[in-house]
Amino acid sequence: MTKIMSLDQLKTLRDNVKNKVDLRVKGENVENMVVVRVAMATCGIASGAREVMNYLAELIRDEDIENVVITQSGCMGYCYAEPTIEVTLPGKEPVVYGNVDKAKAKEILEKHILGGEMADGIIPAIHKSLDE
Amino acid sequence: MSCESCKNELAREMYAELEKFIDELPEKRGALISVLHRAQSIFGYLPKEVQAFVGEKLNISTAQVYGVVSFYSFFTMEPKGKYPISVCLGTACYVRGADKVLEAFKNELGIDVGQTTSDGKFSLDALRCVGACGLAPVVLIGDKVYGRINSAEQVKEIIKEYQD
Amino acid sequence: MSKYTMHVLVCGGTGCISSRSKEIVENLNLHIKEVGMEDSVQILTTGCFGFCEKGPIVKILPDNTFYVQVKPEDVEEIVKEHIVKGRKVERLLYVNPTTSDSVSDSKHMEFYKKQMRVALRNCGFIDPENIEEYIARDGYGALGKVLSMTQQEVIDEMKKSGLRGRGGGGFPTGLKWEFAYKNKSDQKYVVCNADEGDPGAFMDRSILEGDPHSIVEAMAICGYAIGANRGLVYIRAEYPLAVKRLETAILAAREYGLLGHDILGTGFDFDIEIKFGAGAFVCGEETALIHSMEGMRGEPTTKPPFPAESGYWGKPTNVNNVETFANVPVVFLKGADWFSKIGTEKSKGTKVFALAGKINNVGLIEVPMGITLREVIYDIGGGIKDGKKFKAVQTGGPSGGCLTEKDLDTPIDFDNLIAKGSMMGSGGMIVMDETDCMPAVAKFYLEFTEEESCGKCTPCRVGTKRLLEILEKIIAGNGTMEDLETLKELSQVIKDTALCGLGQTAPNPILSTLEAFEDEYIAHVRDHKCPAGKCTALLQYNITDKCIGCTACARICPVNAISGSPKQQHTIDQTKCIKCGACMTKCRFGAIVRE
Numbered sequence: 001m002t003k004i005m006s007l008d009q010l011k012t013l014r015d016n017v018k019n020k021v022d023l024r025v026k027g028e029n030v031e032n033m034v035v036v037r038v039a040m041a042t043c044g045i046a047s048g049a050r051e052v053m054n055y056l057a058e059l060i061r062d063e064d065i066e067n068v069v070i071t072q073s074g075c076m077g078y079c080y081a082e083p084t085i086e087v088t089l090p091g092k093e094p095v096v097y098g099n100v101d102k103a104k105a106k107e108i109l110e111k112h113i114l115g116g117e118m119a120d121g122i123i124p125a126i127h128k129s130l131d132e
Numbered sequence: 133m134s135c136e137s138c139k140n141e142l143a144r145e146m147y148a149e150l151e152k153f154i155d156e157l158p159e160k161r162g163a164l165i166s167v168l169h170r171a172q173s174i175f176g177y178l179p180k181e182v183q184a185f186v187g188e189k190l191n192i193s194t195a196q197v198y199g200v201v202s203f204y205s206f207f208t209m210e211p212k213g214k215y216p217i218s219v220c221l222g223t224a225c226y227v228r229g230a231d232k233v234l235e236a237f238k239n240e241l242g243i244d245v246g247q248t249t250s251d252g253k254f255s256l257d258a259l260r261c262v263g264a265c266g267l268a269p270v271v272l273i274g275d276k277v278y279g280r281i282n283s284a285e286q287v288k289e290i291i292k293e294y295q296d
Numbered sequence: 297m298s299k300y301t302m303h304v305l306v307c308g309g310t311g312c313i314s315s316r317s318k319e320i321v322e323n324l325n326l327h328i329k330e331v332g333m334e335d336s337v338q339i340l341t342t343g344c345f346g347f348c349e350k351g352p353i354v355k356i357l358p359d360n361t362f363y364v365q366v367k368p369e370d371v372e373e374i375v376k377e378h379i380v381k382g383r384k385v386e387r388l389l390y391v392n393p394t395t396s397d398s399v400s401d402s403k404h405m406e407f408y409k410k411q412m413r414v415a416l417r418n419c420g421f422i423d424p425e426n427i428e429e430y431i432a433r434d435g436y437g438a439l440g441k442v443l444s445m446t447q448q449e450v451i452d453e454m455k456k457s458g459l460r461g462r463g464g465g466g467f468p469t470g471l472k473w474e475f476a477y478k479n480k481s482d483q484k485y486v487v488c489n490a491d492e493g494d495p496g497a498f499m500d501r502s503i504l505e506g507d508p509h510s511i512v513e514a515m516a517i518c519g520y521a522i523g524a525n526r527g528l529v530y531i532r533a534e535y536p537l538a539v540k541r542l543e544t545a546i547l548a549a550r551e552y553g554l555l556g557h558d559i560l561g562t563g564f565d566f567d568i569e570i571k572f573g574a575g576a577f578v579c580g581e582e583t584a585l586i587h588s589m590e591g592m593r594g595e596p597t598t599k600p601p602f603p604a605e606s607g608y609w610g611k612p613t614n615v616n617n618v619e620t621f622a623n624v625p626v627v628f629l630k631g632a633d634w635f636s637k638i639g640t641e642k643s644k645g646t647k648v649f650a651l652a653g654k655i656n657n658v659g660l661i662e663v664p665m666g667i668t669l670r671e672v673i674y675d676i677g678g679g680i681k682d683g684k685k686f687k688a689v690q691t692g693g694p695s696g697g698c699l700t701e702k703d704l705d706t707p708i709d710f711d712n713l714i715a716k717g718s719m720m721g722s723g724g725m726i727v728m729d730e731t732d733c734m735p736a737v738a739k740f741y742l743e744f745t746e747e748e749s750c751g752k753c754t755p756c757r758v759g760t761k762r763l764l765e766i767l768e769k770i771i772a773g774n775g776t777m778e779d780l781e782t783l784k785e786l787s788q789v790i791k792d793t794a795l796c797g798l799g800q801t802a803p804n805p806i807l808s809t810l811e812a813f814e815d816e817y818i819a820h821v822r823d824h825k826c827p828a829g830k831c832t833a834l835l836q837y838n839i840t841d842k843c844i845g846c847t848a849c850a851r852i853c854p855v856n857a858i859s860g861s862p863k864q865q866h867t868i869d870q871t872k873c874i875k876c877g878a879c880m881t882k883c884r885f886g887a888i889v890r891e
């Protein structure tokens with residue numbers, strides 16, 4: 001580590017490391033956040049989940065969208081439809097999309113996350129009923 | 133360590149370690165307490181000879197060293213047991229029955245506060261607050277913390293862990 | 297972009313570590329690796345979350361799930377269910393005791409609802425051993441800001457904030473800084489008092505363990521304001537974890553150029569070293585602390601001269617307590633105006649309390665000044681343990697006093713507590729219920745002060761001993777009404793004549809309990825009874841006619857004090873009875889009573 005020599009350098013460092021705690025800051029306020037959960041088990045990753053997740057993260061950062069937090073889970077059980085992502089709007093039930101590629105991810109972001117309308121490609125919620 | 137010469141050898145090494153620490157101090161002024169901390173961690177306690185040695189090295193009187201050693205509760209002039217037991221008598225532990233826990237240890241070990249069992253295994257002390265008040269009453273054995281102790285049976289169980 | 301998409305925070309405070317939180321971290325590492333998510337899940341050991349009663353705490357973000365009383369064996373389920381499948385582990389959630397609902401978001405817990413975290417802002421949120429996490433939370437930003445102000449501007453801002461010393465006295469911090477600033481000298485010192493000696497208070501330790509950089513930054517700010525380039529932290533040797541975290545923080549700050557020469561290119565030099573205490577309560581008093589740092593017996597000296605004139609090695613020295621320092625960066629980041637809006641007219645900001653004793657939610661809490669005791673005890677603390685009746689709360693440690701039922705709605709601040717015969721002290725708050733005997737509580741504190749008296753001045757050395765002897769006499773059932781008068785009179789003499797704060801406040805536990813619970817003292821003296829049923833010497837066990845003569849009590853009695861034939865009512869020989877209570881515990885028929 002080279003020494004911080006000025007207040008400006010300190011500010012730059014702060015901006016660079018801010019994302020270390022960003023997830024926690026957002027998480028403390030998760031009930032007002034849109035939570036996007038990407039299934040990142042082996043099959044998900046093999047079908048491109050990581051690229052989708054990184055792409056979504058980039059979009060959100062580039063467009064300064066403050067109220068979205070991206071996280072991940074393991075296998076959600078929809079192996080036939082990987083990559084899958086789950087979107088939860090504040091106070092709403094989670095919605096799962098299957099076969100999400102970059103184009104689909106962009107559509108979900110614009111239509112569902114920002115617009116509040118569901119996009120196509122939703123997998124009917126079955127995991128909840130299986131549990132109960 | 134039964135033979136006399138091994139003992140001397142060990143003592144010499146300990147004194148050498150302490151001497152090195154003192155010689156390497158950037159400043160001797162005001163260093164007495166940190167030297168005593170070091171000495172106690174090397175020797176386990178601060179017998180008369182060690183206090184005299186420290187005084188000589190720091191160029192202060194043994195009486196002054198003794199004055200400091202006897203002032204602070206952290207310093208001890210008695211060797212501690214292999215497993216030093218400290219019962220917390222802070223307020224939070226007190227109102228949750230720490231006095232009874234201390235009694236149980238006294239009965240179980242047959243020693244009073246400040247003493248060491250004849251086999252050198254356990255010594256018993258009381259201390260004020262380790263800050264684990266959520267677990268009150270609390271007992272420390274070495275660095276290990278035992279919390280929520282509320283019966284003489286539990287005390288027996290804990291001592292049993294160290295019996296072999 | 298951080299690669300982690302999930303953060304698992306595990307409490308690494310002393311209390312939780314005692315309940316095996318280190319093993320929890322090990323198991324997390326193991327199981328997260330097992331499911332192949334080690335690149336995306338970050339596991340962090342943080343400082344204290346405060347909810348010590350329910351520790352160890354594990355918090356998962358961004359889901360904001362707060363797991364309580366987690367055992368190392370539970371980790372596998374947390375990983376496989378929550379982290380992999382996104383399903384919360386219901387059985388580890390906190391259950392609201394009144395509604396029986398499980399709560400996963402700590403914001404909705406009664407324990408946290410009324411809290412406001414300023415001094416503890418980063419405790420339980422960041423990794424205390426990682427300076428970049430502190431910087432990410434605007435850490436050292438206040439120092440940067442301060443270095444572009446003049447010394448007088450810094451002091452004025454401090455004065456405007458209204459921050460008062462959190463170590464006990466409540467002296468205005470800005471004013472203290474100004475005194476040290478105005479004394480010209482070639483060398484000045486900033487000292488952080490981390491010799492937390494009040495038994496039952498652990499906020500300073502928690503801050504040092506959970507957010508050590510806030511202290512480093514604040515000391516540098518103070519150094520700049522008063523014109524000092526050397527800082528010393530005087531810390532208890534009994535706090536090994538706090539020492540380690542502080543050492544790590546100091547090293548990192550040096551490495552990043554935030555301590556040392558020419559900080560942030562402004563020409564300001566400042567560095568910090570650690571000095572160890574060795575266990576003496578009186579060293580919390582600033583002159584005694586300074587003597588101890590000089591390697592001597594920690595005995596206080598008369599003030600004036602104040603340390604601001606002649607302190608460490610005779611140089612101007614400013615001593616502040618850990619919690620006071622923890623507030624300093626916030627004052628400059630958010631501004632004195634923001635800070636002074638919190639609290640009451642004369643006590644600004646928040647106060648950290650260590651809530652302990654007979655209360656459901658033991659823990660470390662931070663609340664705005666002016667909150668009532670009722671809110672603290674019933675809302676945050678969850679009420680009295682085992683449904684017993686509230687009797688008193690002791691604040692201010694051995695220097696403080698007891699507050700009772702009638703004080704429950706008094707807003708808590710420095711001045712109100714003093715008016716009630718207690719004091720803020722460092723923030724220990726010990727709750728007592730109907731089974732606690734007040735003369736015995738007073739004796740407990742006097743045992744402490746008598747033992748901790750440094751012996752320098754006679755009123756404290758001899759006076760506390762005499763007070764203790766009288767209390768022992770009363771508790772043994774041998775007190776006289778005259779003793780009660782002597783207690784009051786002697787207490788007043790000690791208050792007026794002792795040299796330092798320790799002695800002057802030592803009689804407080806007696807005076808305040810005598811004031812509020814005089815009838816209880818009288819019961820001990822005149823009726824030879826302990827109303828709380830605590831003082832063994834005054835108790836008597838008796839067997840009632842509920843006894844069916846099963847002989848169980850006679851067999852368990854360690855001194856053979858119980859006699860009687862089978863199937864006949866037994867009796868206890870009071871001259872032999874040692875009042876151990878074994879018979880009462882053993883009796884299945886409730887036939888043995890304690891009076």
